[in-house]
Amino acid sequence: MRALNAFAALAFGLAAAPGHMSAQAPQNHGIAGFWSMAPGPTPPRRAATPVETELIAQFRAGAVLLADAGATEFPPGDYGSLGVHASLREAAKTYDPENQTDVSLTCRPPGLIYSMQGPFPIEIFEGRDLVVIKLEYFDLVRIIFMNETQHPDDWPHSQTGHSIGRWEGNTLVVDTAKLLAGTLFNNGVDYTEDVHLSERFRLADENTLIVTQQFEDPGSFEGTAARIMSFRRGDDHVYPYDCDPTYGLAIDSRRGPGQE
Amino acid sequence: MMTRSTLLVALMLAAGAVCAHHSAPVFYKVDERATISGTVTEFRFSNPHAILKFEVVAADGEKQQWTAETTSPSILRRRGWSQASFEPGEKVKLEGMPSLDGSYLMRITRAWREDGTEIGVPPGTNN
Numbered sequence: 375m376r377a378l379n380a381f382a383a384l385a386f387g388l389a390a391a392p393g394h395m396s397a398q399a400p401q402n403h404g405i406a407g408f409w410s411m412a413p414g415p416t417p418p419r420r421a422a423t424p425v426e427t428e429l430i431a432q433f434r435a436g437a438v439l440l441a442d443a444g445a446t447e448f449p450p451g452d453y454g455s456l457g458v459h460a461s462l463r464e465a466a467k468t469y470d471p472e473n474q475t476d477v478s479l480t481c482r483p484p485g486l487i488y489s490m491q492g493p494f495p496i497e498i499f500e501g502r503d504l505v506v507i508k509l510e511y512f513d514l515v516r517i518i519f520m521n522e523t524q525h526p527d528d529w530p531h532s533q534t535g536h537s538i539g540r541w542e543g544n545t546l547v548v549d550t551a552k553l554l555a556g557t558l559f560n561n562g563v564d565y566t567e568d569v570h571l572s573e574r575f576r577l578a579d580e581n582t583l584i585v586t587q588q589f590e591d592p593g594s595f596e597g598t599a600a601r602i603m604s605f606r607r608g609d610d611h612v613y614p615y616d617c618d619p620t621y622g623l624a625i626d627s628r629r630g631p632g633q634e
Numbered sequence: 635m636m637t638r639s640t641l642l643v644a645l646m647l648a649a650g651a652v653c654a655h656h657s658a659p660v661f662y663k664v665d666e667r668a669t670i671s672g673t674v675t676e677f678r679f680s681n682p683h684a685i686l687k688f689e690v691v692a693a694d695g696e697k698q699q700w701t702a703e704t705t706s707p708s709i710l711r712r713r714g715w716s717q718a719s720f721e722p723g724e725k726v727k728l729e730g731m732p733s734l735d736g737s738y739l740m741r742i743t744r745a746w747r748e749d750g751t752e753i754g755v756p757p758g759t760n761n
Contacts, residue, residue: 447659449659471660472660472661474660480682481682494706494708494709510706510708610712612708613708613711614708615681615682615706615708616680616681617681617682618678618680618681618682621680621681621682621683621685621703624678624685624687624701624703625661625685625701625703625739627701628701628733628737628738628739629698629699629700629701629737629738630698630700630733630736630737630738630739631736631737
């Protein structure tokens with residue numbers, strides 16, 4: 375108990391020290407914690423809830439709401455009504471999905487936009503100047519700068535890019551640029567590093583977090599793509615992913631008819 | 635060439651809900667489920683997918699070396715799985731998605747020990 379009290383005193387003392395730890399002092403908009411993807415489909419594969427309807431209404435005009443959020447993915451040649459450039463559609467015809475098990479590619483993250491809508495948990499930490507989102511998928515860690523308003527020109531492109539955020543009432547609005555090229559759809563079409571991502575995080579209730587993403591990339595498709603995801607709160611933490619690149623060797627060495 | 639009908643094990647195909655990682659449709663019939671029994675030879679519990687190697691004895695005595703993968707171990711931990719879930723030499727029954735190409739490959743959705751005890755809990759129970 376003495377140790378616990380000492381820890382508490384230390385923690386409160388640091389948090390109260392002006393100009394020292396106050397920038398990291400916990401904030402409370404209610405989104406902090408562990409969130410796992412809620413089971414079942416999200417719009418447009420089911421009717422939207424009232425909160426989802428409000429968020430969808432904030433999409434830019436003409437945004438295409440994709441029906442592949444969560445574990446669902448489009449089959450080859452299906453791009454969900456998005457105006458993917460003809461050259462990329464043609465190139466996707468030669469895409470060999472078995473390359474996903476190649477040792478050099480197995481542990482390469484598919485990109486932040488795709489990772490955020492995958493069926494893996496996230497954990498959110500909310501501070502004054504930063505919001506940190508840990509993705510279990512490929513150990514990605516997002517830093518959202520709440521005290522910045524522009525993306526630095528010289529910021530290097532990365533898997534998580536550069537994110538700036540602000541609160542609009544009870545909604546966290548995040549703008550992300552400087553992403554590496556990544557998976558647009560898991561059927562051979564990628565977005566470029568010029569992609570621009572806008573997200574909204576909003577509680578539908580204490581235990582339900584709705585996240586929307588809108589993104590544009592003139593280099594790979596026309597207009598705006600959008601997704602909506604639903605997460606449920608859990609009493610847990612994200613685990614290290616620690617990807618093993620040799621996984622694919624076991625798949626590639628499978629036996630049976632046609633394999634020898 | 636062996637045909638699947640000669641297998642000692644019974645492959646029972648039925649419609650089922652999809653619970654797939656992003657790469658599952660590349661190798662598996664994600665809308666189907668099959669069950670198969672065999673003897674564990676190796677188990678590796680690491681991301682992105684755990685790998686279970688097991689041996690199946692066909693009707694004519696041929697020993698077939700099967701490979702099965704799971705969803706992410708970090709998700710399976712929440713369903714009660716661990717590196718200790720399978721031991722070499724142990725007989726198990728597996729349910730999962732059959733391979734698209736007919737190879738001795740499957741994607742595990744549920745697993746049971748020889749005495750019928752389920753390993754962990756089913757998908758959607760605690761993940």
